[in-house]
Amino acid sequence: MMTESNKAQLDVIIVGAGFAGLYLLHKFRGMGLSARAFETADDVGGTWYWNRYPGARCDIESIDYSFSFDPELEQEWEWSEKYATQPEILRYAQHVADRFDLRRDIRFETRVEQAVWDEEQSCWHVTTDKGDTVTGRFFIMATGCLSQPKDIDIAGIEDFTGEIYRTHSWPHEGVDFTGKTVGVIGTGSSGIQSIPLIAEQADHTTVFQRTANYSIPAGNGPIAPEKEAVKKRYQDYREEARWTKVGVPGKEAMDFALTVSDEERQQRYEELWDKGAIPHLGSEFADILISEEANETLAEFVRNKIRSVIEDSNVADILTPTEFPICTKRACLDTNYYQTFNKDNVDIVDIKANPITSITASGIATQDQDFTFDAIVFATGFDAMTGALLAIDIRGRAGQSLKDKWADGPLNYLGLTVSGFPNFFMITGPGSPSVLSNMVLSIEQHVEWIADCLAYMGKEELTVFDPTETAETGWVEYGTATSDMTLFPQAKSWYMGANVPGKPRVCLPYVGGVAAYRRVCNDVAAQNYLGFRFDGPGGARCNDGLVRRQQPDVVALLEILDEMELPPFESMSPEEARATSVAMNAGNPPGPEVGEVVDGTYPGADGSLDYRLYRPESAGPHPVTLYFHGGGWVLGDHTSDDAFCRDLCNNTGSIVISANYRHAPEAPFPAAADDGFAALQWVAGNIETLGGIERELAVCGWSAGANIAAVVCQLARDAGGPAVRGQVLITPVVDASDDSPSMTDNAEGFVLTKALMEWFWDHYADPAHRTDPKASPLLADDLSGLPPALIITGEFDPLRDQGKAYAEALSKAGTEVRQTTYPGQIHTSFTAVGAIPTADGARQEIAAALKQYFKVMEAA
Numbered sequence: 001m002m003t004e005s006n007k008a009q010l011d012v013i014i015v016g017a018g019f020a021g022l023y024l025l026h027k028f029r030g031m032g033l034s035a036r037a038f039e040t041a042d043d044v045g046g047t048w049y050w051n052r053y054p055g056a057r058c059d060i061e062s063i064d065y066s067f068s069f070d071p072e073l074e075q076e077w078e079w080s081e082k083y084a085t086q087p088e089i090l091r092y093a094q095h096v097a098d099r100f101d102l103r104r105d106i107r108f109e110t111r112v113e114q115a116v117w118d119e120e121q122s123c124w125h126v127t128t129d130k131g132d133t134v135t136g137r138f139f140i141m142a143t144g145c146l147s148q149p150k151d152i153d154i155a156g157i158e159d160f161t162g163e164i165y166r167t168h169s170w171p172h173e174g175v176d177f178t179g180k181t182v183g184v185i186g187t188g189s190s191g192i193q194s195i196p197l198i199a200e201q202a203d204h205t206t207v208f209q210r211t212a213n214y215s216i217p218a219g220n221g222p223i224a225p226e227k228e229a230v231k232k233r234y235q236d237y238r239e240e241a242r243w244t245k246v247g248v249p250g251k252e253a254m255d256f257a258l259t260v261s262d263e264e265r266q267q268r269y270e271e272l273w274d275k276g277a278i279p280h281l282g283s284e285f286a287d288i289l290i291s292e293e294a295n296e297t298l299a300e301f302v303r304n305k306i307r308s309v310i311e312d313s314n315v316a317d318i319l320t321p322t323e324f325p326i327c328t329k330r331a332c333l334d335t336n337y338y339q340t341f342n343k344d345n346v347d348i349v350d351i352k353a354n355p356i357t358s359i360t361a362s363g364i365a366t367q368d369q370d371f372t373f374d375a376i377v378f379a380t381g382f383d384a385m386t387g388a389l390l391a392i393d394i395r396g397r398a399g400q401s402l403k404d405k406w407a408d409g410p411l412n413y414l415g416l417t418v419s420g421f422p423n424f425f426m427i428t429g430p431g432s433p434s435v436l437s438n439m440v441l442s443i444e445q446h447v448e449w450i451a452d453c454l455a456y457m458g459k460e461e462l463t464v465f466d467p468t469e470t471a472e473t474g475w476v477e478y479g480t481a482t483s484d485m486t487l488f489p490q491a492k493s494w495y496m497g498a499n500v501p502g503k504p505r506v507c508l509p510y511v512g513g514v515a516a517y518r519r520v521c522n523d524v525a526a527q528n529y530l531g532f533r534f535d536g537p538g539g540a541r542c543n544d545g546l547v548r549r550q551q552p553d554v555v556a557l558l559e560i561l562d563e564m565e566l567p568p569f570e571s572m573s574p575e576e577a578r579a580t581s582v583a584m585n586a587g588n589p590p591g592p593e594v595g596e597v598v599d600g601t602y603p604g605a606d607g608s609l610d611y612r613l614y615r616p617e618s619a620g621p622h623p624v625t626l627y628f629h630g631g632g633w634v635l636g637d638h639t640s641d642d643a644f645c646r647d648l649c650n651n652t653g654s655i656v657i658s659a660n661y662r663h664a665p666e667a668p669f670p671a672a673a674d675d676g677f678a679a680l681q682w683v684a685g686n687i688e689t690l691g692g693i694e695r696e697l698a699v700c701g702w703s704a705g706a707n708i709a710a711v712v713c714q715l716a717r718d719a720g721g722p723a724v725r726g727q728v729l730i731t732p733v734v735d736a737s738d739d740s741p742s743m744t745d746n747a748e749g750f751v752l753t754k755a756l757m758e759w760f761w762d763h764y765a766d767p768a769h770r771t772d773p774k775a776s777p778l779l780a781d782d783l784s785g786l787p788p789a790l791i792i793t794g795e796f797d798p799l800r801d802q803g804k805a806y807a808e809a810l811s812k813a814g815t816e817v818r819q820t821t822y823p824g825q826i827h828t829s830f831t832a833v834g835a836i837p838t839a840d841g842a843r844q845e846i847a848a849a850l851k852q853y854f855k856v857m858e859a860a
């Protein structure tokens with residue numbers, strides 16, 4: 001029943017008066033909405049109010065870690081140091097609150113305990129620890145990502161008779177450790193920042209380390225002149241920041257740690273080191289967070305630096321991180337952290353080797369030794385990202401609690417909303433870049449996106465929104481696919497929920513970066529809030545669907561290509577197109593090492609042609625895979641699919657011979673097909689000399705190369721040999737007359753376009769020749785008696801349907817065939833080793849099929 005008291009009294013109820021809460025209040029006031037924030041503390045500042053431990057600083061430079069929404073505010077505020085201290089950041093938050101007169105809308109010293117959605121009234125009832133209930137149309141959690149401390153999971157803490165301090169709730173009056181013996185547990189950011197200062201005062205400091213961390217020297221001091229100069233163009237600089245990975249302008253390399261020379265790599269790491277900044281540590285090279293080998297180059301560089309400052313080699317061994325890839329846990333910035341352990345009155349205890357058994361009345365007992373302390377400091381971290389959200393009893397539709405909904409992980413749409421929890425927003429929630437970014441920038445983006453959404457709802461007379469389950473599931477899966485491409489899941493980090501016993505192990509932040517994420521959010525809004533269901537006097541509406549349908553690495557690639565604004569290949573001459581393709585290939589990640597790579601020539605149908613042979617490391621002889629490169633019969637050569645051939649060689653344990661063939665338009669149809677067949681005959685005839693096993697020969701090709709592979713299988717059948725064990729056709733061209741849905745639906749936007757395919761055909765074969773089975777193998781009258789086939793296609797490949805049609809036709813003719821269409825993949829995904837890791841599964845399927853074709857391997 002509707003009574004006066006359960007009608008919405010406010011437009012928006014906000015929990016938290018940190019940076020997010022402050023900006024929300026300011027923003028809504030400007031929109032004429034009534035908003036109130038509730039805050040447990042007695043002042044504003046959030047994380048910067050609570051974390052007052054010695055040495056607490058931001059690890060993003062002050063110039064970046066500040067609001068951009070008001071040009072006057074950003075000009076008038078002067079930061080005193082490169083990395084601001086906690087007191088200075090708190091003063092800044094207080095200044096913002098005063099400057100915009102925000103305190104009058106904040107209820108301090110008030111904890112929100114419950115929030116319940118009222119279906120009938122379309123509003124939230126929010127109850128506080130003061131016993132009040134307020135109602136609001138919208139409910140926003142601005143509670144921060146690192147605000148709910150992790151419970152201390154060490155037995156006996158209540159027995160300790162000395163002083164106990166926790167970094168996240170440090171006494172406001174400070175602590176004087178002079179003359180005391182102190183134990184510190186935890187070596188995350190809070191431990192690493194506070195230990196040097198605690199050790200300066202204390203008589204004796206013992207640090208209990210479970211996992212060694214990577215930390216680099218902050219090089220703190222006054223703001224560098226070039227950074228200060230940024231203020232002259234602050235708004236442009238902020239805009240630049242919005243389109244980066246972490247929300248801080250700087251170099252975001254497109255090249256790879258494993259491709260540059262050792263000297264260049266070393267030099268670039270030294271420069272990074274000297275900069276004393278962590279935002280770009282993981283993006284100095286594009287493969288650092290993707291390839292273990294690349295990551296190891298940076299990790300080892302940092303380890304060497306660490307070893308070089310620690311005098312005692314046993315201590316150095318304990319402090320040197322080895323357990324996880326660098327940057328998969330938040331790297332730390334320090335001032336004299338490692339040097340502190342050179343002091344006589346500072347010890348480190350490796351509690352992996354010598355575990356803590358309990359806290360005792362007088363100190364800490366470990367397996368090997370008992371320690372006596374006057375004080376123990378816990379720097380043991382937070383129940384990150386979800387802890388604060390679940391600390392409040394939030395109930396959505398039909399009384400469902402957020403805790404239940406999130407039992408297996410935080411289901412969310414865009415890290416902003418949750419299906420079944422109408423009119424509810426989270427600021428920097430799980431599923432958004434949040435903790436992997438400059439938080440102030442991410443907070444601003446969320447606040448502004450929410451403000452736009454509420455303005456849209458106002459304009460359209462909509463009163464209730466709720467994201468759909470389709471959109472939510474799609475986003476969660478996309479987030480998981482994004483993190484699964486990286487090394488993040490390898491670390492037992494709070495990013496992965498791994499620091500809290502029993503917490504579901506999922507990657508909490510979206511790891512694709514703030515620019516990619518901003519594009520997603522903008523795209524959702526631009527498509528009438530795709531994935532949101534709305535209701536109200538303006539009517540019910542829903543544009544349901546997934547905001548990203550391609551795999552995340554494919555999306556990233558397409559976005560990069562889009563930014564490059566290259567002219568389309570089909571607008572170029574063949575020479576220009578070839579030069580462009582060579583230049584683009586040069587930037588590809590290198591493939592893995594193989595046993596041996598040999599270049600040679602073979603007799604083509606009309607003269608000598610090049611090949612490149614990849615030999616496995618294992619002792620030969622080996623089966624042989626004859627491979628034909630892609631490039632529409634016009635582009636590419638025997639080296640252009642180098643990374644893929646290496647990968648194929650390693651995955652199959654077969655020799656891979658990438659054979660060149662003559663290119664159109666200089667040598668049009670049927671030159672490429674004839675050369676392909678000549679290559680097959682030559683390899684079969686010389687297989688033992690090449691290191692292969694007699695008759696253990698299969699063919700494989702990609703795109704136009706798959707066309708050649710399919711054609712040579714037909715030619716070999718008709719000629720009575722050579723025998724081919726199997727054929728793997730990757731996104732093959734098999735039908736010049738194809739006008740299937742995939743050709744229309746994927747005509748543009750996915751690298752291989754319909755227009756480019758026509759351009760290839762125009763160079764390769766006259767219209768009269770295109771129906772010849774040597775050009776269009778799908779059109780052959782007889783598809784029986786062919787080698788078993790595997791046909792791989794991608795959902796967004798224009799050639800998808802002709803590949804499928806070839807599989808169906810082969811199958812109908814009695815040829816053994818397997819066909820897989822990979823969701824979210826495009827024409828170029830499968831050979832892009834290192835660049836499109838989400839196609840690794842397809843590459844495994846290709847290798848498995850080849851191994852199955854080779855009888856010797858099957859027998860083994």
Ligand code: NA7
Nearest residue numbers: 153186187188189190191210211330379380381382494499
């Ligand atoms: P972190 O980074 O989670 O660090 C917590 C530290 O405490 C870390 O070294 C943990 O070891 C250690 N820890 C946690 N529980 C225990 C127990 N039970 N026994 C021993 N050691 C333990 O939190 P911080 O507050 O330092 O930093 C949080 C973020 O704030 C930081 O990333 C910045 O973004 C700012 P573990 O590594 O789990 O083995």
